[in-house]
Amino acid sequence: MEKVKVMIVDDSKISRAMLEGNLKKTNFEVCAMAANAAEAVQLYAEHRPAVVTMDMNLPDADGIECSQRIRAIDSDAKIVMISAMKDASLVAKGREAGISAFMQKPINTNDxxxxxxxxxxxxxxxxxxxxxSYAKPFARALQQGLFSLVGVHSEVEVELDERRFLDVSGVAVIIGLTGYPVGRAIVSMEADTMHKFSMIMLDKESLEDITEEEASESVEESANIIVGRGVSNINDIFKDKEMRITPPGTICGSNIRIASPKLTTFRIVAKTRIGDISMNVGFAEGD
Amino acid sequence: MDAKLVNPFVDAFTTVMPQMGFPEPKRLKMNVREQNAVSKGVSVIVGFTKQIRGNVVYNMTEDTAKFIASTMMMGMPVAEFDAMAQSAISEMSNMLTANAATNLTGMGLEVDISTPSLSIGENFQVKISDAQYLTVEMDLAGHVVELDIAVEQQ
Incomplete structure (x- = not known):
């Protein structure tokens, strides 16, 4: 994938170095760093970065004024404000100046x-x-959720699933996603894994102590928690695009195929000692 | 659940299906159900959020699904319930649910719907509610489409 150019505007040398460090192993490449507004405008014109990170406090102007000056040379400039303080009036003023996103220091690299x-x-x-931005937060939620719910460690992989269907023998919990982007998440596992999962979750001694209903309901409740957490991970970042989850629909049986026409789908698989636990997240194509 | 929330779904079915070339559907029977639904072969789940939360399932046999897909595709023969036919049934479910959502909005309820999830298989169970929910059977040119409606007003 081609590197995407970023310009960092910050008067603190330490902050610049930290941001540069954060981006080092990513698809983003720092093409310029400015310590004040005048330098920022000049370097922007020279490098035309795809995106700018903007500090609020600069020696010769504030971040909002600096953003206005950059937007004067490029009305499509993408600017994210990174500041120690973040309040409603700052966000409102920033939006007027054309700033698209606001983050508070210290910055989490993933965010x-x-x-x-x-x-x-x-x-x-x-x-x-x-x-x-969307599949990976679900993968993190799956890994964390499995650990907190049943104490199992897992290796989690995320890959684009181009098959357009999912075959399930066991249990599949379907949870709709509304807002932006619209879609659905399906948490599924084989019957054997489901029983073991439920046994640990309900703290039972043996597999015989678990009814079918308890087993599928354990998975349903866990899926609800995990998908909910995934959506919270996303909403924490994109505060203006609230995503919501529908109540779960749970499917049990053998040889069930769940089709996903018109969805861009990711297969997230957690490999655990009780078996594979998958989460298939699909987002509507189009807009 | 409140029985008045069923009408938006039934109305959507009777309004939308004729627009796609089907004869006027007839409402057969309505039941209250407590257990899981058993899929007739093809089941599409669509979820609701905001002032209405829950799910609706469009449940039908594969034969019915093929008949619907064929009619939607202007009478093109559908021998197998393949990806194209699945896509048609998903689209139908999306249209029906979006129309029901509009009807609910007309009742002053703000709603949002998810994308449809279409499941195919034999005798699998579908659980959409911990409580009682309503099922309505609709007759569509001699075929039966069951609507399982488990939605609650928030």
Missing amino acids: LIDTLMMLCQNKVGKVAVLRE
Whole structure:
């Protein structure tokens, strides 16, 4: 994937170095760093970065004024404000100045990358944005959720699933996603894994102590928690695009195929000692 | 659940299907159900959020699904319930649910719907509610489409 150019505007040398460090192993490349507004405008014109990170306090102007000056040379400039303070009036003023996103120091690298990806959608491609900004937060939620619910460690992989269907023998919990992007998440596992999962979750001694209903309901409740957490991970970053989850629909049986026409789908698999636990997240194509 | 929330779904079905070339559907029977639904072969789930939360399932046999897909595709023969036919049924479910959502909005309820999830298989169970929910059977040119409606007003 082609590197995406970022310009950092910050009067603190330490902050600049930290941001540069955050972006080092990513798809983003720092093409310029400015310590004040005048330098920022000049370097922007020279390098035309895809996105700018903007500090609020600069020696010769504030971040909002600096953003206005950059937007005067390029009305499409993508700017994310990174400041120690973040309040409603700052966000409102910033929006008027054309700033697209606001983050508070200290910055979490994942959040920063998610935000930059989101702002540069056109440059990095829709699938990459969906993967980084939407599928990966679900993968983190799956890994964390499995650990907190049943104490199992897992290796989690995320990959684009181009098959357009999912075959299930066991249980599948379908949870709709509304807002932006619209879609659905399906948490599934084989019957054997489901029983073991439920046994641990309900603290039972043996598999015989678990009814079918308890087993599928354990998975249903866990899926609800995990998908909910994934959506919270996303909403924490994109505060203006609230995503919501529908109540779960749970399917049990053998040889069930769940089709996903018109969805860009990612397969997230957690490999655990009780078996594979998958989460298939699909987002509507189109807009 | 409140029985008045069923009408938006039934109305959507009777309004939308004729627009796609089907004869006027007839409402057969309505039941209250507590257990899981058993899929007739093809089941599409669509979820609701905001002032209405829950799910609706469009449940039908594969034969019915093929008949619907064929009619939607201007009478093109559908021998297998393949990706194209699945896509048609998903689209129908999306249209029906979006229309029902509009009807609910007309009742002053703000709603949002998810994308449809279409499942195919034999005798699998579908659980959409912990409580009682309503099922309505609709007759569509001699075929039966069951609507399982489990939605609650928030």
